[in-house]
Amino acid sequence: MKTNQPNHAVETVAAPHVGVVHVHEELPFWRRYIFSTDHKVIGLQYGFTALLFLLFGYIMMMMMRWQLAYPDTEFPKYYFVLPIAAIGAIIILMSGIKPSINTLIGILLLGLAALINYIASGEERMPDGIMLPEFYNQLGAMHGTIMVFLGIVPLAVGAFGNYVLPLQIGAPDMAFPKINMASYWAYFVGGVIMLVSFFVPGGAANSGWTSYPPLADIATTGQTLWLFGMVFLITSSLLGSINFIVTVLQLRAKGLTFFRLPFFVWAQFVTAFLLLLAFPPLEAAAVLQLMDRLAGTSFYLPSGLIVSGQVLPNTGGGSPLLWQHLFWFLAHPEVYVLILPGMGIVAEVIANNARKPLWGYKSMVYSLIFLGFMSFIVWAHHMFLTGMGTAISAFFQTTTMIISIPSVIILSCLFISLYGGSIRFNSPMLFALGFLPMFGIGGLTGLPLGLATSDIHLHDTYYVIGHFHYVVAPGTIFALFAGIYYWFPKVTGRTLNETLGKIHFWGSFVCMNFIFFPMLIQGLAGVSRRLSDGGQQYSHAQGVFQLNEVMSVAAWVMAIFQIFFIINLFISIKKGKKASENHWEATTLEWAAAPTPPIAHGNFGIVPEVHRGPYEYSLPGNAKDYSPQNELVKE
Amino acid sequence: MEIPYVVTARPETGIFNAKAGIWLFLASEVMLFGALFTTYILLRIGAPTWPHGELDVALATVNTAVLITSSITMVMAWASCLTKDFKKFRLYLGLTILLGATFMVIKYFEYSHHFHIGDIPSKNTFYAIYFTLTGLHGLHVLGGMIVNSYFWGPGSKMWKSEPVRFTNRIEVAGLYWHFVDLVWIFLFPTLYLL
C-alpha cells in the first residue's frame, strides 16, 4: 500500500507487488524488439520511427526556408548535416558499441545526416548549393507527405494509441497482436518507399502532398513511388484502426463502461473510425492514378489535354476533379485524425495537472462523436474555387460552419476545466496549456476559409498554410510533446528533466508564433503558397517579403530548442530521476499497470476492475486528491 | 494474461474479436468499392457516349452462378464445422476453392479475349473502369482462395486442438467470401447489363 492512501485502506489493485508479472522464458532480441507483437514495443517502434521522420520533414522544411528567405543563394548544408551526425555519434558513443536500441537510433541518425548530405547536393537538385525550383517542389511535396502520413499520424495514433490505449482500458494487449505488428511493418515499408523515391530519376514526388492531376498524372517516376508508398501506409492505417476499434469494443476491463473511458481512449476510438472509413477512397484514388500513370488510362485526364505544346496521347474523358473529391474525402477526415489524438492527450494532462475532473466530459464525448461524423461531409470546402456551383458550395459552407461548433465545445470545456484548479505547471502541462490558444488560432483562422466568399481571396495563399500549421504544429505537435513528457515515466520508470523541458517549451512556443503568424499576414496580402522564391517576383508580395527572413530564422532557432528535447530524451532514459509508480498521481488505469510494463508478458499482474469515472480528482472528504479508477468506492 | 474473447463472445457485444474485426474490415471494403462505383457513375455521366454490349454477358452469367454456388458451399463448410463433421467440411471448403478457381479461369478467358482484340484499359474510360473494378475484385477472389486453401490445408490442424476457434475462423473467412460474392453481384449488372 502506498503511504498516501487513507487508513480505511480501500482495496486497490494498484499496489506495487501485484504489478510484477512472473517471467517466462526470454524471447531473443529480434523477437523482443524488432518483430515484436507486444503493443508496447510496437508503440515505441512507431514512436521512434515517427520522430525520425518528423526530424527529416523538419530538415526539409529548413532547406525550403533557406530558399524562401535568401532565394538563389548557396545553401550552407553543413550547418544542418553536421549537428545531426554529431548527435548520432554521441548517442552511439554514450551507449557503447553494442547492439542496443540507442545504438540503433544513433546509426539511424548518422544515416539521416548522410541522406541530407546527399539530397542537398547534386546537379539535378542543388547545383553549386543553389536550389532548383524542381527540387523545391520535391521538398514541398515530401515535407507535407512525410509530416502528415509518416510523422504525426504514426506518432499520435501508432505510438500513443498503441502504448497507452490498451493500458488505459486494462487490456493485456491489442486484440490482434500479429496484425498490429503487420501494421507497423507496412508503415515501415511505406516509409522506405518514400525515402527511396529521392533516388530515382526526376527525384521524389513533386506535385504537392495533395498530388492533384493532371500534373501528378504526368509527373516523373517519383510520383509512382509516392502512390505505392501511400498504398502501404493506407494498409497500415487500416490494420491499425481495425485493431483499435476491436480492442476498445472487446477488451475493456470489467466495470469500464463507455462513459468511464478516459477521453484519450474516446479520441483514439473516433480517430480509428475516421481512418477506417476515409482511407479506402484514397486507396481507390491512388489505384486510379496508378492506372493513369502505368496503364495509360484517363481517369483524371480530360480530353484534348495539351502538355508542352503537344496533345497527350491518352484518350481523355476523365476528370481532374474526381481526384480532388476522392482525395479530400480522405484528407478532411485526415485533418481530424491529426488533431483528435492530440486533444485526447491534452485532456488527460489537463485533468491530471489541474487536479480536477474534466468539465463537461460527456458533452466533450458527444462533440467528439458528432465531429467524427460531420468530418465526412465537409470535404469540398477545399474545392470552392473549382467551380462546383453555388448550391454545392453553400452546402459545404454550411456543414463547415457546423463542424466548428463541436471543436469549440471541446476547447471551451478544456479551458473551463482549468478554472479553480490548483494547477501544476510541469512540462507536460505547459505543452498542454500551449496547445489551447494555438489550436484556438488555428480553428478560428479556419472559419474565413470555410466561407466560400472569403475563401476566394484566401485560397492557395500562405494564409491556408498559416491556418493548418497553427492547428498541427503548435497544436498537435505540442500535444504530442505533452504526451511524451507525461508518459515517459510510465515507459522508462524515470522522468524527463524539468528544466530542459521548460526551455524546450518556451523556446518552441515563442518560435512557433514567429514562424506561423507572419504566414497569415502574407496570405492576407495575397502571397501564393508553393512559390519557390517566396514571392520575390510579385509586386503585391514586396511589402511582406521581408517576413520570409523572420520566419526562416525563427524556424532555425526553433531547431536549436528541439536539440534540448533530444538530449533530454536520451540522457533521461538512462540517467533520469527515478519516477514513482504513479508519478503524476493520476487516476487512469495505465498507472495501475506493472511499472514499466514488461514486454510480451502482459501488462497487469491481476486483471484490474473499474469502479469509478476517469477523472475523480479532489473528491470532497478524501484524504488524497485523486481516486484511481480501480479503487473501490467507499460505502 | 491471455487476450480475452478470442474464442468466446463478449457478452455485451455478442461477438468474438475476429468477427468484430472482419465486420470492420468489410466496412472499409465497402468504402473502397463505393469510391470506385462512384467513379464509374461520374465517368459515365460525363461521357458523351458509353459502349454497350461489348462484354460477354453469357460468360459473366455463368460466373455469377459459380460465385453464388461457392457462397453456398462456404456456408456448408461452416455448418459442417458446427456439426463436427470434419470430412464434410473438407469437401465443402475444397469445392469453394475450386469454384473460386473456376471463376478466375473464366475471367482469364474473358480478359485474354479482350486483350486479343485490343480492348485494353487505355482504349476508353469504359474499359479503364471495367478492368480496374474487375481486376480489384479478382484480387479479392484470389485473396479469399489463398485464405481458404490455408484453412483447407495446413491451417486445419487447429481443428484437432481448438475446434471452436477453428470454426470461428471458418465463419470469418466465410463472411469475407460472401462479401466478395456480393461485390460481384453489384459489378455484374453495372458493367455487363446497364
Ligand code: HEM
Ligand atoms: C475548426 C475548424 C476548421 C475549419 C473551419 C477549417 C477550414 C478549412 C478550409 C475551408 C480549408 C481550405 C482552404 C483553402 O484551401 O482555400 C482548410 C485547409 C486546411 N486545414 Fe482546416 N479547418 C479547420 C480545422 C482544421 C484542423 C483541426 C486541421 C488539422 C489538424 C486542419 C488542417 C487543414 C489543412 C492541412 C488544410 C490545407 C490542406 C491543403 O490545401 O494543403 N484544419 N481548412
Ligand SMILES: [Cu+2]
Ligand atoms: Cu477540410
